[in-house]
Amino acid sequence: MTVLDDIVAGVREDLAEREALVPLAELRARLGDVAPALDPLPGFRGPGTGVIAEVKRRSPSKGHLADIPDPVALAQQYAAGGAAAISVLTEQRRFGGSLGDLVAVRAAVDVPLLRKDFVVTDYQVLEARAAGADLVLLIVAALDDPTLHRLHDLARDLGMTVLVEVHDEAETERAAALDLQLLGVNARDLKTLEVHADTFGRLAPLAPAGALLVAESGIGGVADVERYTGEGAHGVLVGETLVKGGDPAGAVRAMAAVGTGAAR
Numbered sequence: 520m521t522v523l524d525d526i527v528a529g530v531r532e533d534l535a536e537r538e539a540l541v542p543l544a545e546l547r548a549r550l551g552d553v554a555p556a557l558d559p560l561p562g563f564r565g566p567g568t569g570v571i572a573e574v575k576r577r578s579p580s581k582g583h584l585a586d587i588p589d590p591v592a593l594a595q596q597y598a599a600g601g602a603a604a605i606s607v608l609t610e611q612r613r614f615g616g617s618l619g620d621l622v623a624v625r626a627a628v629d630v631p632l633l634r635k636d637f638v639v640t641d642y643q644v645l646e647a648r649a650a651g652a653d654l655v656l657l658i659v660a661a662l663d664d665p666t667l668h669r670l671h672d673l674a675r676d677l678g679m680t681v682l683v684e685v686h687d688e689a690e691t692e693r694a695a696a697l698d699l700q701l702l703g704v705n706a707r708d709l710k711t712l713e714v715h716a717d718t719f720g721r722l723a724p725l726a727p728a729g730a731l732l733v734a735e736s737g738i739g740g741v742a743d744v745e746r747y748t749g750e751g752a753h754g755v756l757v758g759e760t761l762v763k764g765g766d767p768a769g770a771v772r773a774m775a776a777v778g779t780g781a782a783r
């Protein structure tokens with residue numbers, strides 16, 4: 520049993536509770552009241568770098584990162600810094616997030632929002648959209664091919680953008696069979712929790728032309744963003760560095776400026 524299997528098992532238990540409270544039919548009915556999903560892709564086509572700034576309290580690998588008593592205030596800082604999208608972790612047990620965080624942030628910012636969770640069922644995709652998410656993360660390592668394709672197509676039918684996450688060659692090949700929009704290369708192997716800074720450079724050349732590439736995890740600042748954009752990244756996904764640093768807006772702004780030629 521890998522760490523990922525263990526996390527997904529907990530996610531499925533929590534999901535069963537929510538499904539008992541809000542049946543699928545009710546969730547579908549709520550979709551009619553939600554504003555259409557925003558398109559985040561222009562934010563990754565330059566000039567500059569698309570920064571996905573993450574609201575993240577803790578993680579299995581690092582433990583406690585930041586209390587974040589007011590996720591809305593943090594998200595507003597990310598928006599002020601020019602984030603291309605804001606990632607809200609909604610996984611409860613290991614990351615200390617909730618769908619409530621996403622709903623609160625949605626009400627406060629106009630930036631595209633990513634529901635960051637271990638999405639393994641149709642219900643979670645509908646739940647994401649009903650909560651106001653514009654993007655959903657699909658982790659290839661957590662899904663078999665039929666499920667990956669079904670969840671991808673469901674999200675796209677709902678007007679959402681999919682961030683498809685891979686961490687090795689075989690997963691990249693599986694992801695390439697989708698109509699890819701955003702391909703996230705996670706330097707952290709979710710099976711072992713180790714970070715490998717060379718993963719992006721290895722996998723980027725295997726991505727299909729037309730996919731926008733996002734480097735994920737372990738990004739400590741502008742120097743890392745410069746390295747990844749040099750290797751072909753259109754965007755970066757950053758959590759820890761932003762939630763622990765004292766100036767989230769300034770940090771996002773500096774990372775987003777990489778590639779514009781603007782002096783920092």
Ligand SMILES: O=P(O)(O)OC[C@@H](O)[C@@H](O)c1c[nH]c2ccccc12
Pocket residue numbers: 573575635636637658684705735736737738756757758759760
């Ligand atoms: O805090 P970091 O090292 O900047 O990482 C952010 C993000 O990449 C990470 O939270 C992440 C990437 N993929 C995930 C999948 C599930 C949970 C979390 C993640």
